[in-house]
Structures are given as C-alpha cells and as structure tokens.
Amino acid sequence: xxxxxxxxxxxxxxxxxxxxxxxxxxxxxxxxxxxxxxxxxxxxxxxxxxxxxxxxxxxxxxxxxxxxxxxxxxxxxxxxxxxxxxxxxxxxxxxxxxxxxxxxxxxxxxxxxxxxxxxxxxxxxxxxxxxxxxxxxxxxxxxxxxxxxxxxxxxxxxxxxxxxxxxxxxxxxxxxxxxxxxxxxxxxxxxxxxxxxxxxxxxxxxxxxxxxxxxxxxxxxxxxxxxxxxxxxxxxxxxxxxxxxxxxxxxxxxxxxxxxxxxxxxxxxxxxxxxxxxxxxxxxxxxxxxxxxxxxxxxxxxxxxxxxxxxxxxxxxxxxxxxxxxxxxxxxxxxxxxxxxxxxxxxxxxxxxxxxxx
Numbered sequence: 001x002x003x004x005x006x007x008x009x010x011x012x013x014x015x016x017x018x019x020x021x022x023x024x025x026x027x028x029x030x031x032x033x034x035x036x037x038x039x040x041x042x043x044x045x046x047x048x049x050x051x052x053x054x055x056x057x058x059x060x061x062x063x064x065x066x067x068x069x070x071x072x073x074x075x076x077x078x079x080x081x082x083x084x085x086x087x088x089x090x091x092x093x094x095x096x097x098x099x100x101x102x103x104x105x106x107x108x109x110x111x112x113x114x115x116x117x118x119x120x121x122x123x124x125x126x127x128x129x130x131x132x133x134x135x136x137x138x139x140x141x142x143x144x145x146x147x148x149x150x151x152x153x154x155x156x157x158x159x160x161x162x163x164x165x166x167x168x169x170x171x172x173x174x175x176x177x178x179x180x181x182x183x184x185x186x187x188x189x190x191x192x193x194x195x196x197x198x199x200x201x202x203x204x205x206x207x208x209x210x211x212x213x214x215x216x217x218x219x220x221x222x223x224x225x226x227x228x229x230x231x232x233x234x235x236x237x238x239x240x241x242x243x244x245x246x247x248x249x250x251x252x253x254x255x256x257x258x259x260x261x262x263x264x265x266x267x268x269x270x271x272x273x274x275x276x277x278x279x280x281x282x283x284x285x286x287x288x289x290x291x292x293x294x295x296x297x298x299x300x301x302x303x304x305x306x307x308x309x310x311x312x313x314x315x316x317x318x319x320x321x322x323x324x325x326x327x328x329x330x331x332x333x334x335x336x337x338x339x340x341x342x343x344x345x346x347x348x349x350x351x352x353x354x355x356x357x358x
Contacts, residue, residue, distance in 0.1 A: 015101065025094075025112040028101075033057050036107070045094075045114055046086055058110065062086050065096050066281045067272060076100060076108075077270035079281065080334060080352070084112070192234035192330050196356035199231050199288065200224070203263060206242035215250035215261065223264040230356040231286050237327045241335075244320050245290040245349050252294025252347060262291040262346070271352055273334060284333055284352035296339045296347045305337050328353075 016037055019026050025042035027035055034057055038050040046061055053061055063086075065079035076099040085091050095113035155166075207220060231238075246261065253259035265288050272281040297305055306325040328335045333353040340348050 019109065022111075025114065027053075027058065027061075027110045027112075029058060029108045029110060031106045033059075035061065042112065045092065045112060046088075047090075048088065060087060065272070065274075067270065068096075068098075078268060079270070079272050080284075080336075081273055082281075083274060192237050192327070194232050194234055194331060196230040197233050197235050197238065199228055199265065199286065199353075202233075202235065202238050202242060203265075203288070206239055206246055207263065209243050210246040210250060210261075214247050218250055218253060218259045218261055221260065221262040223262065225265050225267055228265055228267055228286055232354045232356040233331050233333075234327075237331060241324050241327055241351070242288075242290070244324050248320065249290050249292035249294070249347070249349070252296070253292040255295060256293045258293075260293045262289075264289040264291065268352070273352075282332060282354065284354055286353045286355055288351040288353065290349045290351075291346045293344060293346055296345065297337065302337065302339075306335070 015028075019028060019037060020039045022039055023041055025045040026037075026039045027042055028037035030036050034055055035053045036055075038048075038053050043050055048061065058064065062084050065082040065084065067079070068077055077097070079096045081093060082096050083091055083093050084096060092112075092114060096110070097113070098108055098110045101107045101109060211220065246263075249261050250259070253261055265286070268285050268287050271285050271287070272283045274281055296302075305321050307322060325335055328351060331353065333351060336350045336352075338348045338350070339345055
C-alpha cells in the first residue's frame with residue numbers, strides 16, 4: 001500500500017469493495033432475491049463466475065437450507081453445518097448465514113463458511129488422536145509409576161519414614177486413577193437427563209465457581225438477553241461444560257495485561273442444524289458465548305480443538321474440549337470456536353442449544 005502524504009486522507013472503501021475482499025464466500029441479494037454481487041471466494045466455492053450469477057435468483061445457484069423460505073427476513077437466517085446442493089452438480093457442507101445490510105435494508109448478504117475436510121475427524125485425524133493418546137498415556141502414567149517404584153524401593157531398604165512413602169504411593173496411584181476416570185468419560189453411553197432449565201441459574205453457578213477459584217481476580221463481564229426461554233439440557237452436564245470453558249478462558253486470559261472474560265447470551269432466529277438425511281432440521285436458537293482476551297489457539301491446531309489429545313498447552317492433555325463437544329452433542333446442541341473482533345481480538349466458544357419447548 002502506498003504511503004499517505006501530508007494533507008491526504010484515506011478513502012473509505014464502499015460496500016462492494018469490502019465484500020469483494022472478504023476471504024469468506026459472499027453473495028449480495030436485492031429485495032427480490034436476485035444476485036447483484038458475488039465475491040471471488042464465492043466464485044471459487046460454487047465454481048461459477050460472478051457474471052453467470054448476476055441478476056439470477058439465489059436458487060438458480062444453490063438450494064438454500066430447509067426453513068430458508070419461511071424465515072423472518074428482518075431478523076436474518078442462519079443454518080450451521082448444512083449440506084447445500086449446487087444447481088450445476090455437487091454439494092458442499094457450510095454454515096449458511098444471511099443478514100441485512102445495516103444501512104441499505106433493501107440488500108441482504110449471504111455468506112457461506114465452507115467446512116474444510118479437516119474440520120471433522122477422518123482417518124488422518126484418527127491416527128493423530130491415537131498417536132496423541134499413546135504419547136499422553138506414556139508420559140502421564142510413567143511419571144507416577146516412577147515415583148511409586150522409587151517409594152517401594154525405599155520401603156524395601158527399610159527407611160524409617162515409611163508413612164511418607166506409603167502416602168506418596170497412594171497419591172501417585174490416585175493420579176493414575178483420576179486420568180483413567182477422565183478417559184472413561186468418553187465411553188459413557190448413558191443418555192443424559194434432559195429437562196427445561198433456566199440458563200441463567202447455570203451461568204450464575206458456573207460464574208460463582210470461577211470467581212471463587214481459577215478466575216479469582218479476573219474481570220468477568222456479562223451481556224445477557226433477559227428474555228431467553230428455558231433450554232432443554234442436562235443440568236449437571238451443562239454446568240460441567242460452562243465451568244470447563246470458563247477455566248480454559250481464564251487460563252488463556254491470564255497471559256493478557258488486563259485479563260477479561262465475557263459471558264454473553266442471545267436468541268438466534270433461524271439457527272438450525274441437520275440431524276440426518278430425511279429428517280427436518282433441528283432449531284438451536286439459544287446461544288451462550290464464553291469469551292476471553294487471551295491469544296487464542298495456535299493456528300495449526302485451531303481446526304482440531306475438539307479432537308481428543310489435541311492441546312495448545314504444554315501441560316494439557318487434550319481431553320477437556322472433546323468432552324465439552326461430546327456433552328453438547330448429546331444434548332442436541334453444537335459448540336464452535338472462533339477468533340473475533342477488530343480493535344481487540346477475542347477468543348469465542350459458542351454453545352448453540354435447543355429451547356425447552358422447541
């Protein structure tokens with residue numbers, strides 16, 4: 001970019017320039033639903049030129065997710081992890097989000113966040129998880145076993161401090177048992193007890209746990225929608241999820257000069273997921289976001305955070321977030337990771353949950 005000379009001002013880019021520069025596939029629709037702009041990322045994703053799409057209805061390019069035709073236009077529409085058919089053949093899996101342009105309500109922007117193949121656990125990810133499991137188990141179990149062996153040798157030699165040695169053995173055996181207990185959480189197939197729950201009761205409890213322990217001294221902000229209906233969740237599982245996410249957030253924020261956490265809630269009209277071929281999409285309108293101003297996950301593992309044994313912390317075991325993902329899915333919801341913000345980047349973990357009467 002050329003330097004700006006004295007007396008010169010930087011021209012503010014227009015809507016078309018901003019949308020064209022987006023790294024995410026984007027289409028702009030007029031009031032009648034005709035395409036008036038498609039950026040380069042969209043051309044690559046749907047394998048069509050902008051010229052071939054201009055002036056045509058969105059449905060001539062792709063088949064929107066179920067429920068799109070019944071949307072409340074003033075509130076926009078969102079369908080996550082949707083399978084979208086292209087009219088020229090082929091399908092793609094993407095987050096489909098439509099919103100009105102704030103100062104030009106006659107126009108709407110549709111973005112398609114394509115799900116990369118690495119987003120889901122495949123054979124490569126499974127192999128990586130197996131290798132990670134072996135490495136983690138070797139490291140975590142070898143250390144306490146070494147301590148147990150040393151204590152046993154000292155006992156065998158007839159040291160006077162036998163009580164201390166037996167206490168060490170018990171402590172180290174408990175460490176191994178605790179690790180195995182955490183591993184067994186992934187094999188628990190018992191159905192959760194879903195019931196109507198006030199989300200703010202769970203959030204308040206989780207915040208108290210955080211402030212009394214791992215997040216003591218860290219500022220926690222709240223941005224709540226006071227009108228949220230009850231959610232359909234397992235209360236204990238939801239509390240476990242919230243405490244886990246708050247703990248991760250507090251550990252990440254601790255590296256910032258002024259550590260901050262934020263808990264936000266919102267009602268997302270049109271948010272839904274596919275539950276399988278031939279089934280209607282399931283609405284997940286209740287959003288809970290846990291945010292922190294830490295550095296976020298390393299780029300090389302960001303897409304794999306919810307896979308077992310993947311961790312950005314040197315001492316991490318890579319079990320916390322996969323367990324969060326497992327519990328959220330068993331309640332019919334979804335969890336997502338993102339880095340967002342302009343003036344200040346924030347790490348965001350979003351929970352999308354079903355309402356009790358939905």
